[in-house]
Amino acid sequence: MLRELKTFMAVARHGTFAAAGMHIGLTQSAVSSQIKNLEQALGVRLFDRTGRQAILNAAGVRALPLAREMFELFSQMSIPQKPDEYHGEMKIGAIASAQTGFLPQALLRLRRMAPAVEAKLVPGVSLDLLSQVDAGELDVAILIKPPFELPKELHVQALETEPFVLIVPMDVKGDDPLTILLEQPHVRYDRSSFGGRQVTRFLREQRIEVRVALELDELDAIVKFVENGLGVSLIPQAGLWLERDVNLRVIPLGSLTFHREVVLLMRRGQRDLPLHQLFARCLSKADPADDILYLPHS
Known part of the structure; x- marks a missing residue:
């Protein structure tokens, strides 16, 4: 049922079956089929359909944070305990001034400490990056601290x-x-x-x-x-x-x-992961090899 949960989160994020399918690599009919399977398994409808729009109803609003939590928990089952054991992609969002400022040196430190990790840089403005972290589309993002209270599911660390x-x-x-x-x-x-x-x-x-x-x-x-x-x-x-x-x-x-204020944003459930903690250390301008990798909670 994990693929159905992923599709459900994509539809909730993008608002239509077609747009969700474009972002996760499925046809509109495949998205529709997976949402139907999920709704049948749960015994409730999750969306109100208005034309092409798919709008979360009350049951969908309740289900969305639980779906995100379940997806994160499953993802953590295969996570290595040491950063140098990580393989695969880390999606990092960043505003323009961070890309041309402190981020290049931080990525060099990350490559030295976790050489098998492929960093994928996603440029954007702060509001868009925030939404992508919240939706689970980015692992972390460097952005301007928002002038409003963030959802409790998100964790912020001050950088500059x-x-x-x-x-x-x-x-x-x-x-x-x-x-x-x-x-x-x-x-x-x-x-x-x-x-x-x-x-x-x-x-x-x-x-x-x-x-x-x-x-x-x-x-x-x-x-x-x-x-x-x-x-x-x-x-x-x-x-x-x-x-x-x-x-x-x-x-x-x-x-x-x-x-x-420039901050590092990630989902709260991921802040204790070794790779996320290592990246935060890399951004601190210190050499991660000279200190412990684990950051205190704040």
Whole structure:
């Protein structure tokens, strides 16, 4: 019945039989057949069908966390006790600034300690990565800490804290960040992103209405637009732009400084697994071989 549970979780995640089938490699009719088998075995319907949509009903909502728990428990039966005994794929989600920042060195450490593990890097924005970890599609993800409470099934470990600064073109005069924000066009950090929401809150608290010239989520692209004079921007000190000579001015926010927290996210039931603990150690910038692999609970 495990394949039916996997299909059930996929339909709950993607909302239609066709979309679920595309993600798990089944035809729509095979998905329909497996859901029918599961519902017959349980004696309850799990979805309300509306056109092509498959919406969890009350029984489905109750069954979903139990299905995830059962699937995780079964997966753990074949898990080795030592990281160097692991084989196969580890799916790691990561935001762009982590991919070009501390993640490459962490993956080198992981390869040295668990050489048979194939790391598969999945890029994405924080909200999408969170959803994929929650759905069991990623083993772990590096993302911005969400501005809301996470489900109890998810475990968060802090990695880095990045201060926001104001970046301005070289020809913009003055050093008062609030005055500059009021007077200059703004290259805005995407308001739908977790980091962008922090910028929105800061501007609201300072009662500043900016003139938006452009809005996007990619930090290094924002820096490039500011360098070319499109406007000023509030961004965290993260990304490849910190490793090169930039043609702009960086203005600290002083007492108004706020921060973006980068975290490692995984399902709570997997946080004690040796491979997950090893990867967390690899991200800590310490050499995993010099310390114990097991992390204390937090």
